[in-house]
Amino acid sequence: MNVSKRLGRTARFALLGLATLLVTTSLGSADPPRASGGKVSFYRDIRPIFQQHCQGCHQPAKPQGGYVMTQFAELWKAGNSGKQPILVGKPEESYLVQQIVPQGDKPAAMPKNKEPLAAYQIDKIKQWIAEGAVNDTPPSVHQDVYDEDHPPVYELPPVITSIDFSPDGQLLAVSGYHEVLLHKADGSELVARLIGASERIQSVAFSPDGKTLAVTGGNPGRMGEIQLWDVAKKKLKLSVPMTFDTINGASWSPDGKKLAFGCNDNTVRAIDAETGEQVLYQGAHNDWVLETTFSLDGAYLVSVSRDRAMKLTEVATQRFIDNITSITPGALKGGLATVALRPLKERRIEKQKDVEVGGGEHLYNELLAAGADGTPRLYRMHRNVKRVIGDDANKLKEFESMPGRIYSVAWHADAQLFVAGSSSDGRGEVRVYNADDGSKVVMKGQQGAVYSVRFVPGSNPVLVASAGFDGKVRINDARTGELIKEFIPVPLSKK
Numbered sequence: 001m002n003v004s005k006r007l008g009r010t011a012r013f014a015l016l017g018l019a020t021l022l023v024t025t026s027l028g029s030a031d032p033p034r035a036s037g038g039k040v041s042f043y044r045d046i047r048p049i050f051q052q053h054c055q056g057c058h059q060p061a062k063p064q065g066g067y068v069m070t071q072f073a074e075l076w077k078a079g080n081s082g083k084q085p086i087l088v089g090k091p092e093e094s095y096l097v098q099q100i101v102p103q104g105d106k107p108a109a110m111p112k113n114k115e116p117l118a119a120y121q122i123d124k125i126k127q128w129i130a131e132g133a134v135n136d137t138p139p140s141v142h143q144d145v146y147d148e149d150h151p152p153v154y155e156l157p158p159v160i161t162s163i164d165f166s167p168d169g170q171l172l173a174v175s176g177y178h179e180v181l182l183h184k185a186d187g188s189e190l191v192a193r194l195i196g197a198s199e200r201i202q203s204v205a206f207s208p209d210g211k212t213l214a215v216t217g218g219n220p221g222r223m224g225e226i227q228l229w230d231v232a233k234k235k236l237k238l239s240v241p242m243t244f245d246t247i248n249g250a251s252w253s254p255d256g257k258k259l260a261f262g263c264n265d266n267t268v269r270a271i272d273a274e275t276g277e278q279v280l281y282q283g284a285h286n287d288w289v290l291e292t293t294f295s296l297d298g299a300y301l302v303s304v305s306r307d308r309a310m311k312l313t314e315v316a317t318q319r320f321i322d323n324i325t326s327i328t329p330g331a332l333k334g335g336l337a338t339v340a341l342r343p344l345k346e347r348r349i350e351k352q353k354d355v356e357v358g359g360g361e362h363l364y365n366e367l368l369a370a371g372a373d374g375t376p377r378l379y380r381m382h383r384n385v386k387r388v389i390g391d392d393a394n395k396l397k398e399f400e401s402m403p404g405r406i407y408s409v410a411w412h413a414d415a416q417l418f419v420a421g422s423s424s425d426g427r428g429e430v431r432v433y434n435a436d437d438g439s440k441v442v443m444k445g446q447q448g449a450v451y452s453v454r455f456v457p458g459s460n461p462v463l464v465a466s467a468g469f470d471g472k473v474r475i476n477d478a479r480t481g482e483l484i485k486e487f488i489p490v491p492l493s494k495k
Helices: 003-008 012-017 019-027 042-053 072-076 095-100 119-130
Strands: 163-165 171-175 177-184 190-206 212-219 223-230 235-242 247-252 258-263 268-272 278-282 289-294 300-305 310-314 319-323 336-341 349-351 361-363 366-371 377-380 395-398 405-411 417-424 427-434 440-442 450-455 463-468 473-477 483-487
Touching (some): 042 223, 042 235, 095 119, 163 190, 163 463, 171 190, 177 212, 223 258, 258 278, 278 300, 300 336, 366 405, 417 450, 417 463
Parallel strands (some): 247 289, 289 336, 336 405, 405 450
Antiparallel strands (some): 171 177, 190 212, 223 235, 247 258, 268 278, 310 319, 336 366, 366 377, 377 395, 405 417, 417 427, 427 440, 450 463
């Protein structure tokens, strides 16, 4: 199936706000009806277990043990063990079952280094095999294989949801369909195609040392996934399935040891970047969490959501600390989609006076946040005055509004300039602001809605990159707004 027909012209609003509707549309029908006699359904019962617990290590990009579990036909192929995974009607003799149940005094071999499957999940797998191991996946559900040998094919450029530059300014990561495309920073060469299990990519983020690329995404309404790629080797290091919807807004802790992200189950989470173990969980939001960022010292995590709130969480305790934005109804007209930490060089200490927040002293952090009302706002991270009903005490400054919704903001390394990208009625705009005096420069040549913006590291003159609905990456001179270059980051089919 051609990628462009599935995703290429879908608006970013749908990507963020209508995932469930898109899933129903793409599947073409509801889940298959339950079989008579209470039979176990592969599509409804077994497939989700494999997605959540097995496919992180058994997929084309990371076929551990030579066994792939992302396609039904692959389930039947013996891996490196040479043993038959599934013997129809014989669950106890099936190697797949033998791997997920304890053998004598030994714990279950799989999932490796993770919690074992629950008893009811094992029983369902056994019952499914005993009943014939039938594939009842609806015909309308596409089952195309995407891997290194079968990359996505594009007739039209897909919507670009996220871009990021490596810290050394040498590489540009661009979201695609089922993949992230690595380019030389100037767009002159496609270096690699990192093809994973997630059909939708929501965010890409290089680690502070540039050695690892984090990718969040998933399959809408079915699975969320975090991927960690070895940039030098172009190999998948870690895949962590999590939740039952796509995952957003990846951000790295300053030391590169933790990766945080927002989820469509209204939670904020973080994992250990080496093991994939969840190390933070916060459930204080009441709508989708779209982006995250750590404080300068990594002690705090900030998250923004469609619930119109920017929230502060203490990393060590996983404790929700405070709403950074005002909690007064109407203070923010619409949800927040993006947040960026100001890379302040002078990290002066700010004394905390409000006992409600916890007291003590904190490094001084400033945050730029924006969303549905199109107004970029600058906030201090920690409240330093007593809370008063109706106040917005953390807000330091707000800047001239942009047309429509702002989907992405980013700071230049000098902490003075920032860039913002927006969308209004299908038209996009990119502006570079001076945070000190509020002056702005509008970037020229924009076409469709803009969903991701970044400064090009180390560029002189200062350059800014943007991408979005029309599937093109544009690079502009931040001082003059002149368009320097634009390119389509995916290889287009010549058919």
